[in-house]
Amino acid sequence: MHSTIKDVAARSGVSIATVSRAINAPELLNAQTLAKVRESIEALDFMPSARGRQLRGVRTRLIGVIVPTLANPVFAESLQGIDEAASKSDYRLMLMTTDYDTARERRAIETLREQRVDGLIATVADAESNPLLDELDRIGLPYVLAHNDTLCRVAVSVDNRRAARDGVRALLVQGHRRVLMLAGSFTESDRARLRYRGYEDAMLDAGLKPQSPLELDFNAEHLPPAMLAHFSNPATRPSAIFCSNDRLAIIAIRSLVHAGLSVPGDISILGFDGIPLGEWLSPALASVVTPNREIGRCAWDHLASQLGLTEGATNLATPASPLRLPHSVRIGATIAPFIGSTDLSNDSTVSPAPLNRP
Numbered sequence: 001m002h003s004t005i006k007d008v009a010a011r012s013g014v015s016i017a018t019v020s021r022a023i024n025a026p027e028l029l030n031a032q033t034l035a036k037v038r039e040s041i042e043a044l045d046f047m048p049s050a051r052g053r054q055l056r057g058v059r060t061r062l063i064g065v066i067v068p069t070l071a072n073p074v075f076a077e078s079l080q081g082i083d084e085a086a087s088k089s090d091y092r093l094m095l096m097t098t099d100y101d102t103a104r105e106r107r108a109i110e111t112l113r114e115q116r117v118d119g120l121i122a123t124v125a126d127a128e129s130n131p132l133l134d135e136l137d138r139i140g141l142p143y144v145l146a147h148n149d150t151l152c153r154v155a156v157s158v159d160n161r162r163a164a165r166d167g168v169r170a171l172l173v174q175g176h177r178r179v180l181m182l183a184g185s186f187t188e189s190d191r192a193r194l195r196y197r198g199y200e201d202a203m204l205d206a207g208l209k210p211q212s213p214l215e216l217d218f219n220a221e222h223l224p225p226a227m228l229a230h231f232s233n234p235a236t237r238p239s240a241i242f243c244s245n246d247r248l249a250i251i252a253i254r255s256l257v258h259a260g261l262s263v264p265g266d267i268s269i270l271g272f273d274g275i276p277l278g279e280w281l282s283p284a285l286a287s288v289v290t291p292n293r294e295i296g297r298c299a300w301d302h303l304a305s306q307l308g309l310t311e312g313a314t315n316l317a318t319p320a321s322p323l324r325l326p327h328s329v330r331i332g333a334t335i336a337p338f339i340g341s342t343d344l345s346n347d348s349t350v351s352p353a354p355l356n357r358p
Contacts, residue, residue: 081296164198283333
């Protein structure tokens, strides 16, 4: 059961109005009373209602931003879009990263609530089933999800399933039939799960059997030996690999080249996210391109609309509706037409050997 401001007042031996002043205008209280109230707040684990502060017109002009990592340029691009838009309304950002860890995700949300942010923009592991977001809904703290592709919460993303399908179809058009998917951990990313569904769609549409995904830790810096052995063996080697994000694609290319394989001579590689860095590589990375900075900007627009700011949302159907932005497929030099046997009798039935995650 959650503590209320009335519980804090009773424990402190002061009025509810005094507790409110301790939260919103602590400079009006003497040090002894303030210390007493703060001790009760901590002991009762009381979280002031963000919505209540807004109704009283009290704002911090702080926005909490939660992303899995800044090692993936996608989230740095989104953060740039958020900051550019929020700064025009004189809002500042408080950033926390979760390292794809649900326990850190919880701590990040709790910390930002304690800092009395006016709202949150977050990328979470699982948008559909998430008690942390359910709690934000209960207390009325405005939030918007960025990159999480869901229809049940306020979110800005691309259609991950459709985008992945379009990307894999581009591989199939080049004659590839033995296509595998390399993904981050499905338990840590609902985006990876949706992109695998898109991979399945494209393969089934082509009359091919989808293969089990090869999962790799998001923080890995190279492919594990078992996976490299799988790719190096002509009997099990795919002709193309669809990676669930560009960072994994770059890691795959580096590991394959170090193992003596050629990209795209031996294996074609397709990424997902379209980070600008991919175009600077040699060969240039083929990728499903998503508008990452625009996702951040539109996430701010959604949140600004919830906060009642006048510069709110120019591209929104309603303040609470999810928004999916367009994607495209960039055919870079890491994809080459398939040259080899057209006998698909094994390609559609042979599944890759089980591989352990690193």
